[in-house]
Amino acid sequence: MATSPHNANATGEPQHDRLSAEYLDALDRFHNELTVHKNASEHTVRNYIADATNLMQFLTHDGNGDPIPLADVEIGNLRQWLLHLSAQGASSGTLARRIAGIRSFFTFTTRAGITATNPASRLSTPKKATRLPTVLQQSHTEDVLTQPFEPPADDANLNKTQRATRTRDIALVELLYATGMRVSELVNLDTTDVDWTAGLITVLGKGNKQRRIPFGGPSQRALTEWLEVRNHLASEGQEALFVGVRGGRINQRQVRDVVHKATAKRANSPEISPHGLRHSAATHMVENGADIRQVQEFLGHATLSSTQIYTHVSLGKLKDSYTQAHPRA
Numbered sequence: 001m002a003t004s005p006h007n008a009n010a011t012g013e014p015q016h017d018r019l020s021a022e023y024l025d026a027l028d029r030f031h032n033e034l035t036v037h038k039n040a041s042e043h044t045v046r047n048y049i050a051d052a053t054n055l056m057q058f059l060t061h062d063g064n065g066d067p068i069p070l071a072d073v074e075i076g077n078l079r080q081w082l083l084h085l086s087a088q089g090a091s092s093g094t095l096a097r098r099i100a101g102i103r104s105f106f107t108f109t110t111r112a113g114i115t116a117t118n119p120a121s122r123l124s125t126p127k128k129a130t131r132l133p134t135v136l137q138q139s140h141t142e143d144v145l146t147q148p149f150e151p152p153a154d155d156a157n158l159n160k161t162q163r164a165t166r167t168r169d170i171a172l173v174e175l176l177y178a179t180g181m182r183v184s185e186l187v188n189l190d191t192t193d194v195d196w197t198a199g200l201i202t203v204l205g206k207g208n209k210q211r212r213i214p215f216g217g218p219s220q221r222a223l224t225e226w227l228e229v230r231n232h233l234a235s236e237g238q239e240a241l242f243v244g245v246r247g248g249r250i251n252q253r254q255v256r257d258v259v260h261k262a263t264a265k266r267a268n269s270p271e272i273s274p275h276g277l278r279h280s281a282a283t284h285m286v287e288n289g290a291d292i293r294q295v296q297e298f299l300g301h302a303t304l305s306s307t308q309i310y311t312h313v314s315l316g317k318l319k320d321s322y323t324q325a326h327p328r329a
Contacts, residue, residue: 018057018060019053019056019057019060019067020060020067022067022069022070023056023059023060023067023070026052026070026109026114027049027052027053027056029108029112029114030048030049030052030105030108030109031045031049033108033112034048034049034104047097047101048101048104048105050101051097051098051100051101051102051105052101052102052105054085054098055078055081055102055105058080058081058084059073059077059081070109070114070115071114071115071116073106073115073119074119075119075120075122075123077119078102078119078120078123079123082095082098082099082123085098092126095125095126096125096126099120099123099125100125102120102123103118103120103121103123105120106118106119106120106121107120107121134272134276134279135272135276135279135280135283135284136263136272136276136277136280138284138287141177141280141284144262144263144272145173145174145177145218145262160229160232161232161233161245163229163232164226164229164230164232164233165233165245167222167225167226167228167229168226168229168230168233168242168243168250169258169262170222170225170226171219171222171223171225171226171242172186172242172250172255172258173258173259173262173277174218174219174222174223175201175215175219175222175223176255176259176274176277176278176281177219177277177280177281178215178216178218178219178281179201179203179213179214179215179219179281180213180277180278180281180282180285180298180299181201181203181213181278181300182205182206182274182275182278182300183252183255183256183274183275184252185203185204185205185300186203186242186255186274187240187242187249187250187251187252187255188203188204189201189203189240189241189242190239190240190241191227191239191240191241192239193241194223194241195212196220199214199215199216199220200212200213200214200215201213201215203300205300206300206302207302209300211297211300213298226242230243233245233247234247235247235248242255252274255274256273256274259272259273259274259276259277260272260273263276278299282295282298282299282307285298292304292307292308293307295307
């Protein structure tokens with residue numbers, strides 16, 4: 001259930017005793033708009049309500065003055081708020097997200113007749129610093145995916161649950177890299193989502209959009225071995241493809257722990273998160289000649305701009321090779 005605007009902000013601090021009746025009413029209506037009419041995710045609702053609440057606190061001058069009526073809010077007030085956030089150490093990425101939340105809020109208030117215009121419509125979004133993702137070197141990939149899961153010296157002493165858990169971990173790491181899927185997509189997979197004949201797996205991505213992703217031989221073998229022992233962990237009637245030791249659907253934190261531990265065991269290689277495996281898969285595809293639009297479809301990106309970063313990663317490697325190899329570099 002999404003957090004009520006009266007309960008807490010993103011840090012869990014109570015808010016209702018600091019805001020005017022007008023502000024509280026607007027927050028209630030905005031919350032209803034996001035949850036009922038927009039069917040926004042809990043994450044989006046929580047962030048947008050926190051953004052609007054933070055702005056309202058600023059417009060209230062932290063309780064030392066009368067709050068500015070929403071109908072009187074101007075772009076200058078919003079710019080002052082952003083300067084205040086920046087002075088507190090907010091990054092350009094944080095400011096960009098805050099602006100998105102406030103634009104959504106004032107789009108709602110304008111449509112609802114609370115404000116005559118949207119003062120946030122002319123706010124410019126600060127450019128986020130481009131941070132290239134950490135990726136595995138292709139030469140390290142095989143070791144990262146297999147070395148951490150090699151049978152231990154006391155393998156003969158492992159029980160069925162321990163063996164099944166290790167087999168599961170191999171399969172989920174293989175599948176994350178093979179398909180480039182998000183960790184949220186992986187944990188929501190059911191056994192029926194795997195099309196063994198076609199070698200495709202169906203995932204439900206952002207915006208409830210389905211896509212089918214091919215997966216290769218190594219991940220197929222790992223999945224097959226996992227399904228042979230899955231019943232040692234799964235509770236009766238459980239449909240999830242990947243389950244935890246208690247028999248229920250595995251959660252994102254558990255998957256992150258598995259990936260972190262696996263990649264941390266590989267010497268001279270960065271510790272990679274599940275999202276890092278996604279980055280690695282996409283980068284390796286581009287480096288090996290995949291068309292960027294095919295990679296966009298593979299990853300489930302809504303726009304091509306989200307996929308362009310992988311061309312930047314590959315361009316960096318090209319520049320390094322040029323510097324090392326070209327006689328006139």
